[in-house]
Structure formats: structure tokens, C-alpha cells
Amino acid sequence: MRTHDIRFPTSEHLDGSDAMNPDPDYSAAYVVLTAGDGLEGHGFAFTIGRGNDVQTAAIGALEPYLVGRDADDPATLYRELVYDSQLRWLGPEKGVMHMAISAVVNALWDLKAKRYGRPLWLLLAEMTPEQLVELVDFRYLTDALTPREALAILRAAEPYKADRIAELRENGYPAYTTSPGWLGYDDDKLRRLCRQALEQGFGQIKLKVGADVEDDVRRFEAAREVCGPDFPIAVDANQRWDVPVAVDWINRLRPYRPHWVEEPTSPDDVLGHAAIARAVAPVPVATGEHVQNRVVFKQLLQAEAISYLQIDAARVGGVNENLAILLLAAKFGVPVCPHAGGVGLCELVQHLQMFDYVAVSGTMEDRVIEYVDHLHEHFADPVVVENGRYRAPARPGFGAEMLPESIDAHTWRGRACEPS
Amino acid sequence: MRTHDIRFPTSEHLDGSDAMNPDPDYSAAYVVLTAGDGLEGHGFAFTIGRGNDVQTAAIGALEPYLVGRDADDPATLYRELVYDSQLRWLGPEKGVMHMAISAVVNALWDLKAKRYGRPLWLLLAEMTPEQLVELVDFRYLTDALTPREALAILRAAEPYKADRIAELRENGYPAYTTSPGWLGYDDDKLRRLCRQALEQGFGQIKLKVGADVEDDVRRFEAAREVCGPDFPIAVDANQRWDVPVAVDWINRLRPYRPHWVEEPTSPDDVLGHAAIARAVAPVPVATGEHVQNRVVFKQLLQAEAISYLQIDAARVGGVNENLAILLLAAKFGVPVCPHAGGVGLCELVQHLQMFDYVAVSGTMEDRVIEYVDHLHEHFADPVVVENGRYRAPARPGFGAEMLPESIDAHTWRGRACEPS
Numbered sequence: 001m002r003t004h005d006i007r008f009p010t011s012e013h014l015d016g017s018d019a020m021n022p023d024p025d026y027s028a029a030y031v032v033l034t035a036g037d038g039l040e041g042h043g044f045a046f047t048i049g050r051g052n053d054v055q056t057a058a059i060g061a062l063e064p065y066l067v068g069r070d071a072d073d074p075a076t077l078y079r080e081l082v083y084d085s086q087l088r089w090l091g092p093e094k095g096v097m098h099m100a101i102s103a104v105v106n107a108l109w110d111l112k113a114k115r116y117g118r119p120l121w122l123l124l125a126e127m128t129p130e131q132l133v134e135l136v137d138f139r140y141l142t143d144a145l146t147p148r149e150a151l152a153i154l155r156a157a158e159p160y161k162a163d164r165i166a167e168l169r170e171n172g173y174p175a176y177t178t179s180p181g182w183l184g185y186d187d188d189k190l191r192r193l194c195r196q197a198l199e200q201g202f203g204q205i206k207l208k209v210g211a212d213v214e215d216d217v218r219r220f221e222a223a224r225e226v227c228g229p230d231f232p233i234a235v236d237a238n239q240r241w242d243v244p245v246a247v248d249w250i251n252r253l254r255p256y257r258p259h260w261v262e263e264p265t266s267p268d269d270v271l272g273h274a275a276i277a278r279a280v281a282p283v284p285v286a287t288g289e290h291v292q293n294r295v296v297f298k299q300l301l302q303a304e305a306i307s308y309l310q311i312d313a314a315r316v317g318g319v320n321e322n323l324a325i326l327l328l329a330a331k332f333g334v335p336v337c338p339h340a341g342g343v344g345l346c347e348l349v350q351h352l353q354m355f356d357y358v359a360v361s362g363t364m365e366d367r368v369i370e371y372v373d374h375l376h377e378h379f380a381d382p383v384v385v386e387n388g389r390y391r392a393p394a395r396p397g398f399g400a401e402m403l404p405e406s407i408d409a410h411t412w413r414g415r416a417c418e419p420s
Numbered sequence: 421m422r423t424h425d426i427r428f429p430t431s432e433h434l435d436g437s438d439a440m441n442p443d444p445d446y447s448a449a450y451v452v453l454t455a456g457d458g459l460e461g462h463g464f465a466f467t468i469g470r471g472n473d474v475q476t477a478a479i480g481a482l483e484p485y486l487v488g489r490d491a492d493d494p495a496t497l498y499r500e501l502v503y504d505s506q507l508r509w510l511g512p513e514k515g516v517m518h519m520a521i522s523a524v525v526n527a528l529w530d531l532k533a534k535r536y537g538r539p540l541w542l543l544l545a546e547m548t549p550e551q552l553v554e555l556v557d558f559r560y561l562t563d564a565l566t567p568r569e570a571l572a573i574l575r576a577a578e579p580y581k582a583d584r585i586a587e588l589r590e591n592g593y594p595a596y597t598t599s600p601g602w603l604g605y606d607d608d609k610l611r612r613l614c615r616q617a618l619e620q621g622f623g624q625i626k627l628k629v630g631a632d633v634e635d636d637v638r639r640f641e642a643a644r645e646v647c648g649p650d651f652p653i654a655v656d657a658n659q660r661w662d663v664p665v666a667v668d669w670i671n672r673l674r675p676y677r678p679h680w681v682e683e684p685t686s687p688d689d690v691l692g693h694a695a696i697a698r699a700v701a702p703v704p705v706a707t708g709e710h711v712q713n714r715v716v717f718k719q720l721l722q723a724e725a726i727s728y729l730q731i732d733a734a735r736v737g738g739v740n741e742n743l744a745i746l747l748l749a750a751k752f753g754v755p756v757c758p759h760a761g762g763v764g765l766c767e768l769v770q771h772l773q774m775f776d777y778v779a780v781s782g783t784m785e786d787r788v789i790e791y792v793d794h795l796h797e798h799f800a801d802p803v804v805v806e807n808g809r810y811r812a813p814a815r816p817g818f819g820a821e822m823l824p825e826s827i828d829a830h831t832w833r834g835r836a837c838e839p840s
Contacts, residue, residue, distance in 0.1 A: 021505045049506035051517060054478045058516065061474050085441045086469035092659070092687070094712060095515015096478065097471060140686040143663035143695065239512070243563035266560040267512070268715040270690060271722050275563065290512060295688040302691050 001063045004030040005056040005412040006402070007049060008343060008375060014184025016048075016341070016374070019210030020238040022184070025049035026343040026375060027412075029056040029100075030402065033107045035071045041111025042401040045099040046314045046342045052412065058100035066104065072115065074108035075135045078320045081105070082137065094292035098317055105318030106348065110398035120319070120398040121168075121354035125161060129154030132359070136324045137294075144298045150327045157359045164358040172389035173354055174364060175371040176204035176234070178341060180223065183208040187222055194226040201388035204232040204259060204368050210240035213252050220256040232259035239263045239290065243272045247279040260286040260308050260337075267291050273305035286310055289339035293317065294324045301332040310370075312339045313348035319398075322352050326360045336361065341372035346383045347399035350390045378406035421483045424450040425476040425832040426822070427469060428763060428795060434604025436468075436761070436794070439630030440658040442604070445469035446763040446795060447832075449476040449520075450822065453527045455491045461531025462821040465519040466734045466762045472832065478520035486524065492535065494528035495555045498740045501525070502557065514712035518737055525738030526768065530818035540739070540818040541588075541774035545581060549574035552779070556744045557714075564718045570747045577779045584778040592809035593774055594784060595791040596624035596654070598761060600643065603628040607642055614646040621808035624652040624679060624788050630660035633672050640676040652679035659683045659710065663692045667699040680706040680728050680757075687711050693725035706730055709759035713737065714744045721752040730790075732759045733768035739818075742772050746780045756781065761792035766803045767819035770810045798826035 010016055011023035028044035029052050035041070045055050065081055081101045082093060090097040113120040124132070133151050177200070180193030190207075197205050207223055209216040216235070223233055235258045241249060246264040253261075261283055265272045267290035277285040288310030291297055300306045309329045311322055329336045338353050340346040346369070353369050361367075369390055376382035380401040384391040393399060430436055431443035448464035449472050455461070465475050485501055501521045502513060510517040533540040544552070553571050597620070600613030610627075617625050627643055629636040636655070643653055655678045661669060666684040673681075681703055685692045687710035697705040708730030711717055720726045729749045731742050749756045758773050760766040766789070773789050781787075789810055796802035800821040804811040813819060 020508070024506065024509075047506070048509045050504065051478075051481060051507045051510045054474070054481045054517065054520075055510060057477045058471075058474045061471060084470065086444065086467070087471045088440070089444075089468045090471045090475060090516050090519075092710065094688070096510050096517055097474065097515060099510075100474075140662055140689060140692070142665075143692060242560055245562075266715045268514070268713065269560060269719065271719045272560070272563060272715075292514060293688065295686045295692075299689065299691045 001060070001066060002032045003056050003060045004407050005052050006030050006407060006410045007052055007412045008410055010374065011049070014182060017182045017184035018208040018236065018238040019183060019240040021048060027052040028343055028402070029059055029103060030407065031059045031103050031107050033066065033071065033104070033111060035111060039111060039114055041071070041107040041109070041114070043103040043105070043107030043110060044314065044344060044400055045103045046345055055096055055099060058096045059103050062100055062104050071108060071111050074105050074112060074318070075320055077108060078105045078317060079137060082317055093295070093317065098293065099315060102314050102316060102318040105320060106314065106398060106400060109319045110400055113398055114396045117396050119351060119393040119396060121351040121358070121393065122165065124355040125165060125358040129158065132323065135320050136327065137320065138324070140295045141298055141324065141328070144302055145328050145331050149331060153327055153330050154359060157362050160362060161358050164362065168354050168357065168392040172386070172391045173350065173357065174203055174368045175385050175388055175390050176206060176368040177202045177371050177373070178206045179373050180205055181207035181236070183211055187219065190219055191222055191226050194223050198227060203388050204234065206234040206236055206262070206370070208238065209235045209253065210237035210249070213249055217252060220253055224256050234259040234262060234286070236262035237264050239266055241265050243275050246276045250276070250280045250283055254280070254283060258283055260284040262286045262310070263290070268296070270296065270299040270303050270305055273300060274303040277305050277307070284308060286337065288312060290315065294321050294328065297325045298328055301328055301334060306334065308337045309334050310337055310339045311349065311352060313345055313352060319352070326352065326356045330361045335366045337367055338369050340370040341374065343375045344379060344400055344402070346371055346376070347379050347381070350383060350393065351398055354392055378402050421480070421486060422452045423476050423480045424827050425472050426450050426827060426830045427472055427832045428830055430794065431469070434602060437602045437604035438628040438656065438658040439603060439660040441468060447472040448763055448822070449479055449523060450827065451479050451523050451527050453486065453491065453524070453531060455531060459531060459534055461491070461527040461529070461534070463523040463525070463527030463530060464734065464764060464820055465523045466765055475516055475519060478516045479523050482520055482524050491528060491531050494525050494532060494738070495740055497528060498525045498737060499557060502737055513715070513737065518713065519735060522734050522736060522738040525740060526734065526818060526820060529739045530820055533818055534816045537816045539771065539813040539815060541771040541778070541813065542585065544775040545585060545778040549578065552743065555740050556747065557740065558744070560715045561718055561744065561748070564722055565748050565751050569751060573747055573750050574779060577782050580782060581778050584782065588774050588777065588812040592806070592811045593770065593777065594623055594788045595805050595808055595810050596626060596788040597622045597791050597793070598626040599793050600625055601627035601656070603631055607639065610639055611642055611646050614643050618647060623808050624654065626654040626656055626682070626790070628658065629655045629673065630657035630669070633669055637672060640673055644676050654679040654682060654706070656682035657684050659686055661685050663695050666696045670696070670700045670703055674700070674703060678703055680704040682706045682730070683710070688716070690716065690719040690723050690725055693720060694723040697725050697727070704728060706757065708732060710735065714741050714748065717745045718748055721748055721754060726754065728757045729754050730757055730759045731769065731772060733765055733772060739772070746772065746776045750781050755786045757787055758789050760790040761794065763795045764799060764820055764822070766791055766796070767799050767801065770803060770813065771818055774812055798822050
């Protein structure tokens with residue numbers, strides 16, 4: 001295992017600025033696992049700057065669990081890491097330690113996909129329903145989703161898999177762009193980037209909101225003017241509001257018809273999201289990028305708190321836990337629209353969403369993958385978005401691999417906690 | 421700031437063994453803050469072994485936020501640490517980074533209490549309602565508790581404070597003991613320790629359950645025989661069950677009348693706890709030691725999921741966040757019965773609970789502080805439990821200070837991540 005504390009000075013241009021995160025420095029606590037035969041698996045936890053050293057140290061602390069183990073069995077290692085009783089005390093299944101597990105589990109999947117010569121989405125899509133169910137940890141889920149129900153969902157997709165794989169290879173998967181909407185951009189830049197998004201063929205955009213309601217109304221109005229009355233425009237408050245404030249604020253934005261309102265309040269507040277959703281219906285509520293694990297997603301679905309579920313590839317416990325979350329969403333009939341952006345999140349999450357289309361939900365209807373045009377040049381297999389759609393990755397692996405020169409150039413030289 | 425990775429080999433004697441934690445090594449990621457005049461504040465995050473190096477590194481990462489700051493204002497530093505947008509990404513407000521903030525905030529309170537020559541419970545109890553409300557972060561709480569409501573709760577206690585302080589100094593606060601109930605102990609030891617608990621004057625005991633239902637029934641029966649039919653015996657499953665399993669298991673234990681059933685399932689599962697509570701009523705459900713922050717406690721109360729709320733002194737964001745949680749519990753009329761045990765948790769949490777008696781809930785009725793007779797000898801001001809009651813601490817500070825020779829003897833010599 002090698003780890004790297006990698007940070008990009010994105011705050012210099014206010015890229016990624018929103019109501020809760022005024023100056024993110026997109027960062028990766030990055031891990032490379034090398035198998036006995038020299039094949040490498042790459043993974044990372046995404047952070048926004050300070051603390052990336054702690055996140056990197058947490059990944060390093062997992063090394064003793066990995067050395068000498070079967071690299072071909074991520075599911076067993078996922079379970080061992082999550083249920084190590086002493087490590088579990090540091091979460092359980094949340095925060096720094098869970099993101100560390102995510103990075104390692106995703107690196108193991110990258111390694112496995114490379115070994116089998118498949119992009120991850122295809123590797124997963126070609127597994128049988130029985131194999132896929134074996135990957136999932138159903139602990140704390142069985143009141144909402146049993147292994148038998150999961151198997152039924154996966155079996156129902158079987159007859160259509162080959163057609164869907166062909167469809168993805170032909171036409172890719174729809175994307176939406178958040179690039180016009182960062183809070184640090186002025187109105188002219190917002191309008192210009194809205195026009196650009198339309199020209200580039202995106203079928204949806206997203207605006208950041210939540211700092212000042214008058215500004216939000218003005219910016220939403222400007223975006224509506226450029227995009228037209230029926231174009232889907234989502235808004236994202238990045239957890240800025242308390243429940244009563246959220247309801248009032250969303251009602252101010254309602255005339256501009258938000259496609260969804262994302263992260264209106266704390267990601268931990270299931271009942272708060274449910275209360276907001278009831279109060280602002282039919283405006284749809286979305287969340288997920290900061291949701292810590294499958295147990296909270298389960299409750300968001302049980303409480304009918306969200307109309308869109310936003311998985312993140314690197315926050316929950318990696319591919320295995322995201323598989324559980326995709327199955328939960330399918331069971332409850334809620335569309336999944338992944339969170340991406342940051343550094344490398346687009347590269348990862350496209351695989352999960354394309355797998356979902358082939359083998360779980362079986363549809364792209366009302367589903368889009370977030371796209372942000374930042375930092376892709378640092379990756380060995382960068383995403384390709386054309387005419388507003390993600391092209392299906394063809395290269396083996398899970399997409400996390402950064403270029404050696406990028407790792408070298410952006411390794412943090414500040415005071416570092418050396419993990420091993 | 422100095423940090424220490426301190427670990428005790430408690431797993432050797434199965435002290436602290438339960439259904440999820442078979443072999444804990446009680447550990448402290450320990451921090452000492454030194455003010456300009458040499459006065460020290462001590463705090464720690466409690467872990468159970470592996471990963472304590474990561475927890476210690478996380479505390480070390482906070483040093484730049486503290487150096488040169490006003491040591492007398494923990495509330496401002498608490499807010500700055502929790503709302504540092506880059507650090508916040510690592511939680512938010514949960515897991516390793518939040519426990520690191522807790523350790524530092526508690527150390528600042530220890531320092532402040534020493535400066536004012538008061539035990540922490542008394543320092544807090546002597547503050548005005550207005551001052552106390554200023555310590556609380558109401559973000560994400562205002563749908564359940566407003567500053568105005570908090571002020572009303574605190575003002576209602578004002579006339580009785582002096583009497584309650586005298587009462588605490590005279591008679592202390594009731595304790596219960598978990599010492600008989602560890603899962604690794606055989607039935608003879610269980611009976612012997614139950615008898616001992618009665619002789620020592622404890623008014624309640626707790627048994628660990630959740631590994632094997634037949635064993636649990638047998639052990640509960642044995643404890644009932646020793647303690648008699650009306651003695652309060654709580655049980656604790658340490659998150660072992662899914663919702664349907666919890667309901668069945670608790671129904672098997674119901675004839676032995678558990679005083680409460682603690683942590684029946686995931687600490688993240690508000691709706692799960694609520695479903696269990698409805699299904700097993702009137703058996704009371706309790707949780708809290710692993711509840712990550714005030715937002716989850718708020719929901720447990722809103723959903724009527726718990727009949728007892730169990731604060732922990734070192735998991736949420738320190739004194740300030742626990743003050744919010746005590747106020748929430750008072751608003752909803754749910755008794756607080758703190759989690760303790762581990763290493764040093766008794767020393768800390770007694771202060772919060774005694775403050776609650778004086779200035780928040782105003783009652784000890786149906787309330788007990790957990791007591792476990794482990795590792796107190798390592799503390800400069802160890803708890804004193806006599807006749808089943810905690811004696812009110814008189815020495816200035818918050819109780820976290822360990823003896824220098826204990827720190828030295830138990831500093832972990834394994835591979836360590838050196839935080840600074």
C-alpha cells in the first residue's frame with residue numbers, strides 16, 4: 001500500500017464555491033494497492049482541503065488488514081474492515097474511518113476490474129444476481145430490503161442486460177452540469193455558462209443557493225431567462241438551512257420551478273428532510289452526497305423524505321455499500337442521480353450509475369449524472385462527456401487512477417502526518 | 421498542545437466484552453492544552469484500541485486552530501472548529517473529526533474550570549440562563565428547540581439552583597453498575613457480581629445481551645434470582661440486531677422485565693428505534709453512546725424512539741453540544757441516563773449530569789449515571805462512588821486529567837502516526 005495526500009488549490013478561482021463551502025481545495029487521500037504480480041488498484045477519499053492528512057493517515061492505518069490478503073475478494077475485506085470491532089468504535093460506518101474503508105474497497109474493485117479486463121460497470125453488470133447479492137451487507141436493512149427482495153430486483157433485469165449494455169456503449173448516459181451555478185460566480189458568468197451548457201447539449205443544470213435569498217431569486221431568474229421556461233434547473237443549498245428556514249426559502253424559489261432542491265438541511269436529518277418535503281410538495285427534495293451510510297439512506301426512503309437519491313462513490317463504504325443503496329432505491333422506486341464533481345468523483349460514479357441502468361433500476365428515465373468540468377486532466381482514464389452525455393468507459397478499472405506526474409505535482413508539502 | 425496515544429490491554433480479562441465488542445482495549449486519544457500562564461486543560465477521545473493513532477492524529481490536526489487563541493472561550497472555538505468548511509467535509513459533525521473536536525473543546529472547559537477554581541458541573545451551574553444559551557449551537561435544532569424555549573427551561577431552574585447544589589454536595593447522584601453484566605463473564609461470576617452490586621448499594625444493574633438468546637434468558641433469570649423481582653435490571657444489545665430480530669429477541673426477554681433495552685440496533689437508525697419502541701412497548705428503549713450529534717438525538721426525541729437518552733461526554737462535540745442535548749431532552753421530557761465506563765468516561769460525564777440536575781431537568785427521578793469500576797486509578801481526580809451514588813466532585817476541572825505516570829506507562833509503543 002502507498003498513500004498520497006494530494007491537494008489542488010481550487011479555492012483560488014472560487015470553483016466549487018457554495019453556501020457552506022466558500023473556498024474548497026479539492027483534495028484526494030489517495031491509495032495505491034499493489035498485488036503480488038504487480039497489478040495496481042487505485043482509490044481515494046475526496047476531501048476539500050484541511051484534514052486531508054488525517055484522512056490519508058486513516059487509510060494508512062488499514063494497511064495491516066490488507067497485506068497478504070486475497071486481492072480478488074473485496075466483499076470479504078469490506079466486511080472485515082467495517083466489522084472490526086475496535087475500528088468500528090471510530091464510526092461506526094461514518095466519517096473519516098468509513099471514507100478510508102471506502103477508498104480501500106474501491107481500490108480493490110479497481111484492481112479486480114483490471115484483472116478481469118473490464119471497466120467496473122461491465123464487470124458488475126456481468127455478475128449473476130446471486131453473486132451480486134453476496135456483495136451486499138444487509139445488516140440493519142432487513143426491515144426495508146431483504147436478500148430475497150434484492151435477488152428479485154436483480155433477476156428482473158437479467159433478460160435486458162445485453163440490450164442495455166449495447167445501448168450504453170452506443171449512446172452513453174445523460175449528464176447534468178453544475179458548472180454555471182457556483183456561488184462565487186457573478187451574474188454575467190452565470191448567464192454565459194448557462195448558454196454554454198445549452199450549446200453543449202446538457203439536459204439539466206444546477207445552481208447553488210442558500211447564502212442570500214434575494215441573490216438566489218435574481219440568479220434563478222437569470223438562468224430561467226437563458227434556459228427557457230421548461231428546462232430542468234435544480235438548486236442546491238448544501239445543508240445551509242434549518243427546517244423552517246428551508247420551507248420559507250424554497251417557497252420563494254418555487255415560482256422558478258426547481259427541478260429539485262438539494263441538501264436543504266443537515267444530511268443527518270431524515271425527519272427534517274421529510275418535513276421539508278411535505279411542506280414544499282410537489283417541489284422535489286434530493287440529498288445524498290453527505291449521507292454517511294446505507295442506514296440513513298434506508299430511512300430517507302422509508303420516510304418519503306427524498307424524490308431523488310444522490311449516491312457518492314467515495315463517502316459510503318465503497319462499491320459494496322453503494323450496491324446496497326442502489327437496491328434500496330430500486331425497491332422504493334426513487335430515481336438515483338449521482339453526486340460528482342470534486343476531483344475524480346465523476347470518473348468513479350459513472351460506473352455505478354451505468355451498472356444501475358444495466359442490472360438494477362433498468363432505466364435512465366428521469367436520471368442524470370452530475371458533471372463538473374474540473375481536474376479531469378489528472379486522470380489516466382478521464383470521463384468523456386459529449387452532447388450532454390457520459391460516454392461509457394471502455395478501459396479496464398474503476399477510473400480512480402491519477403497520472404503519476406499529477407500525483408507528484410500536487411502532493412501536499414505542508415505539515416503532514418505520515419501514515420506508515 | 422501535546423497529544424498522547426494511550427491504550428490499556430483490557431481485552432486480556434474480557435472486561436468490557438459485549439455482543440459487538442468482544443475484545444476492547446480501552447484507549448484514549450489524549451490531549452493537553454497549555455495556556456500562556458502554564459495552566460493545563462486535559463481532554464480525550466475514548467476509543468477501544470486499533471485506530472487510536474488515527475484519532476490522536478485528528479486531534480493533532482486541530483493545533484493550528486488553537487495556538488495563540490483565547491483559552492477562556494470554548495464556545496467560540498467549538499463553533500469555529502465545527503464550521504471550518506474544509507474540516508466539516510470529513511464529517512460533518514460525526515466520527516473521528518467530531519470526536520477530535522470534542523476532546524479539544526472538553527480540554528478547554530477543563531482549563532476554564534480550573535482557572536475559575538470550580539468543578540465543571542458547578543462552573544456551568546453558576547452561569548446565567550443567558551450565558552448558557554450562548555454556549556449552544558441551535559443550527560438544525562430550531563424545528564424542535566428554539567433559543568427562547570431553551571432560555572425558558574433554564575430560567576425555570578434558577579430559583580432552585582442553590583438547594584440542588586447543596587443536595588448534590590450532601591448526597592451525590594445515583595449510579596448504576598454494568599460490572600456484573602459483561603458477556604465474557606460466566607454465570608457464577610455474574611451472580612457473584614450481582615450480589616456485590618446489591619451489597620454496594622447500587623439501585624440498578626445492566627446486563628449485556630445479544631449474542632445468543634438462550635444465554636441471555638439464562639443470565640437474565642440468574643440476575644433476577646439474585647436481585648429480586650422488582651430490582652431494575654437494564655439490558656444492552658450494543659447495536660447487535662436488525663429491527664425484526666430486535667422485536668423478537670426483546671419479546672423473549674420481556675418476562676424478566678428489562679428496565680430498558682439499550683442500543684437494540686444501529687445508532688443511526690432513528691426510524692428503526694421508533695419501530696422497535698412501538699413494537700415492544702411498554703418495554704423502554706434507550707440509546708445514545710454512539711449517537712453522533714445533536715441532530716440525531718433531536719430526531720430520536722421527535723420520533724418518540726427512546727424512553728431514556730444516554731449522553732456520552734466524549735463522542736459529540738464536547739460540553740457545548742451536550743448542553744444542547746440536555747436541553748432537547750428536557751424539552752421532550754425524556755430522562756437522561758449517561759453512558760460511562762470505558763476509560764475516564766465516568767470522570768467526565770458525572771459533571772454534565774450533575775449540571776443537568778441543578779440547572780436543566782432539575783430532577784434525579786428515574787435517572788442514573790452508569791458506573792464501571794475500571795481504570796479510575798489512572799486519574800488525578802477519580803470518581804468516588806459510595807453506597808451506589810457518585811459523590812459530587814469538588815476539585816476544579818472536568819476530571820479528564822490522567823496521572824503522568826499512567827500516561828507514560830500506557831503510551832502505545834506500536835507503529836504510530838505522529839500528529840505533529
